[in-house]
Amino acid sequence: xxxxxxxxxxxxxxxxxxxxxxxxxxxxxxxxxxxxxxxxxxxxxxxxxxxxxxxxxxxxxxxxxxxxxxxxxxxxxxxxxxxxxxxxxxxxxxxxxxxxxxxxxxxxxxxxxxxxxxxx
Numbered sequence: 001x002x003x004x005x006x007x008x009x010x011x012x013x014x015x016x017x018x019x020x021x022x023x024x025x026x027x028x029x030x031x032x033x034x035x036x037x038x039x040x041x042x043x044x045x046x047x048x049x050x051x052x053x054x055x056x057x058x059x060x061x062x063x064x065x066x067x068x069x070x071x072x073x074x075x076x077x078x079x080x081x082x083x084x085x086x087x088x089x090x091x092x093x094x095x096x097x098x099x100x101x102x103x104x105x106x107x108x109x110x111x112x113x114x115x116x117x118x119x120x
Contacts, residue, residue: 007020010026010029014029014032017029040059041055041061044059071086073097076096076097088101088104090107
């Protein structure tokens with residue numbers, strides 16, 4: 001009987017990189033698996049325009065991961081669709097991607113420039 005916690009070294013069938021896994025079934029590295037998985041999610045979003053709740057339920061993706069993809073700019077929130085938006089961490093207005101709105105990002109850059117001028 002094989003040890004269930006034993007790491008197995010495999011070669012990814014897509015990119016050829018060696019990777020460790022505990023699963024004898026898989027044949028794709030985590031990076032390629034994530035890329036393939038994300039492609040399915042993008043197609044689902046384009047076809048269905050789901051809410052975050054529906055996306056999470058239908059594709060078994062944790063909501064926190066979906067919100068992270070929105071913040072990273074990998075998924076864009078479009079007002080008027082079913083996607084629940086995210087909000088600027090500074091002022092709280094709805095934003096399409098990232099963690100701060102354009103106005104707050106500009107203000108942060110201005111403050112940073114002022115600090116540099118003072119430091120010189």
